[in-house]
Amino acid sequence: MRIDAKLKGEVVRLFWARSRRLFVSPKVVVGKRVDRAESFGKNIILKLEELAIRLHLMMYGTIHLYRLDEPLLKPERMVRLWLEGDRLRLVAYNAPIVELDSYERLMSRLRVELGPDPLRSEWNPEEAARRLKASGTKVGIALLDQRVIAGIGNILRNEILFRAGIHPERHVDDLNMEEVNRIVEEAKRLTDMFLKRKIKGERIGPILMIYNRFRQACINCGGPVKFYLQEPIKRKTFVCERCQH
Incomplete structure (x- = not known):
């Protein structure tokens, strides 16, 4: 993560946040050293000794x-x-969630609120499979539920299901465990692949197999690629x- 490489070791001299989620006094941030930046799902966590800042x-x-x-660009x-x-100065613009708390309390909350994250060391594919199977909805909807697998966005959702050979309209109750495990394996493989390209500064476009390929031939079978907005989430599918069956 570029933030981690740039900010690690910086000592905070000035801190200000506009948020109702400041669970410790902002004054105690000044003088803390930035230990690292990490991610949990779509959250960015700045660890400052025993404290943490969460940005979504x-x-x-x-x-x-x-x-x-x-000068500021915005x-x-x-x-x-x-x-x-x-x-250096880090500025977050228009971030809907800015949270300040102890690192342990914040991470404990996230582990309750979110599903397993394929990019974290504690990734648990068995728990991800259990949550996916228990989600009680269509698989295309379940994959965007951060309580099932943390960090999956819409591009990943489309690519995971295509490579796993699963139709987004399939209900999770109709999936057998081999299919569920195949989805979870693709989630891990693709999130790792996307991250590696991001770290190298490479675009993900060249490796996409289904996303934004409407009116193009399927890369596997040569058939047509269908586009629609999946209901009720209205996300590009x-x-x-x-x-995909």
């Missing part, structure tokens, strides 16, 4: 790193978090009716 950007939030002498009214060290 959702669709519209962004994080910028500046040198101390650099208006100050959009700032939700400002963290300044001796060399691409499917090959021949390859």
Whole structure:
């Protein structure tokens, strides 16, 4: 994670946040050293000794790193978090969730609220399979439920199901365990693949097999790729009716 490489070791000299989720005094952040940045699902966690800052950007939030002498690239009214060290300044714009708490309390909450994360060391494929099978909905909907598997977005959802050969409209109750395990295995494999390309600065477009291939031939069978918005979540869905059952 670029934030981790840039901020690790910085000592906080100035901290400000606009949030109702500050569970410890912001004053105690000043003087803390940034130990690391990590992710849990779609959350970014900054660990500052015994404290942690959680950021969730959702669709519209962004994080910028500046040198101390650099001007902001966006208006100050959009700032939700400002963290300044001796060399760098981290600014989060329009982040819907900014949370400050002890690291242990925050991580304990996330482990309850979220499903297993394929990118974390404690990834548990058996628990992910259990949650997917127990989700009680269509598999295309279940994969976007962060309580099932944390960190899966819409592009990944489409790619996982295509490579697993599973139609997004299949209900999880109709999936056998071999199919469930195949989905979980693809979730792990693809999240690892996406992360490696991101770290290298490579685009994911060249490795996509189904996403945004509407009106193109299926890469596997040559048949048509269908596009629709899956209900009720209304998310872009691409499917090959021949390859996905």
